[in-house]
Amino acid sequence: MKQKQKKITFFSVVLLICLIKLFHIGYYRINFSTNLLFYTFKKDFANNQAVSDNVLEAYQLIRKSKISNFNLSNKLYLNGYFKQRIVEFSYPIRLDTNSQFVLALSDSRLTCKVKLESKRIKLYEC
């Protein structure tokens, strides 16, 4: 009887720890959401959660303009986060330092023609 009680206590405690840890990982470490789970295979779902607004806007400009490559202004090129994310997010459209299409922040001034613009980003054709 004592053995059985010990066993029940053991399983209860360990299961409780597992449960707490699962909730901890889900809600505090990886931002789990049931909404994401239900739409897990939907195209372009939760893009806004995966990257920042800047990257998302830049990606939309690139897609809208139907170009095959792009370059970044000096400021954006030196922004490690932006560069990394736009490269992976926009693939198969590639970052090419020789491209005539340049992405820049909307407050920057480039001596090129503005092809498309959004709230935060401008796409120039040089």
Next chain:
Amino acid sequence: MNVKNSVEPDWNLIFLSFLISFCIFLNYFFWSVNFNQIIKSINFFTILFFLFYFFIGKKFKNYNYLRLFIISLLVLSLGSVTVDWDARSIWGFHAKRIFLDDNLYAGFDKYMPELMNAYPLLPASLSATLAQIIGHWNEIYPKSTNILVLLPALFVQCSFLKNNKSILLWLMFILLFTGRALVSGLVDGLVAMYFVTNCLIIYNLFFEENSIYGRNLQEINKNKNILFFLGIFCGIILTLLKNEGLVIVMLLLLSAFLFKIYLKKKIRKKEIIFGILIFIPVFIWKFLATYNGIYAEYLGTGIVEPVIDLNSFDRIILRLSEINTHKLLFKHLLLNEKFIIALLIFLFSIYKSFEKNKLIYSFVITNALIYYIVLYIVYLSTPHDFYWHVTSSSTRVMPSIVMILIFFSVSTFMKKKE
């Protein structure tokens, strides 16, 4: 035979693990020779079928905790966006490239060399297969295939644990120490889990004499062969996960052969073949990468001050002489809270059951220690900023040592209690 000290794993689970590991390898192989999409899809559905069989098969009715664990990981992975830096920029990006270019060797075009084009791509190739089945890419589901890659390792570990109590305890430790890494799209959790599994299999193949392989000769031969081939596939998977995996397999085999020599045991031909077969796929990958001019960053010269233009050896020498280097490494590799907990559990377990498990403890300690030294050397030779590299990656690499210490503590201690 000393029945009390005998090891009888669940051969049904081992066999299932072998089948899944084989399919995971096949998926990589199909990509590497550019097979038809339909064949890759059939192979993927076969893996799902095996998983489904595990959930409904009567043979596995005692693994309810394990079933719940796998479901939980899948739910977490499918219900979260990929945001981790490496998960996105290395693994996710390469999977996307394989999927969109329909080519495992897409990275050989040298586009974005800073995104580790030389890394082997086994987990990314499985994500790419799933993306082909779904038909489009998004930022959520591709990483969930890491849970499928995890299955063989997890099944082997649980099949060697004696009862539900030890399985549940082990699953708890996995959640506590690598849970997040397993669901976030990072490969480091898989490396840690396969380190444990390969150590377990190599120990059993090379040293364990009390294993019960079956009741009759036919069953014994069958199960011995299954463990042998499972060991090969798990080894191949580990070498193709990440460069660390290749180093770990080398260490495991090297220490196994050295132990054999020390114990004056004969090294069998089968063991040498085992060692050779494991390395073939990764050597082919490395050869093709090198042939296409894709090199590991570590082989190049330093890219930041004060190690700019210095080669690996010179970087080590320079940093060895700096006291702050050792202080930082000490802080991140020794005062890591997970490592300290694992070490305490391991020491307790040794204290309780060293006599009966001398060899396995020695094997585990040797491998953990050598891997620790390798990590130390790798950090000293980094071409990147030393502080940045240590602080940003030490929490990802330490779980490999943590998990190996904890698994063998749980398995040997619970065996002793029985």
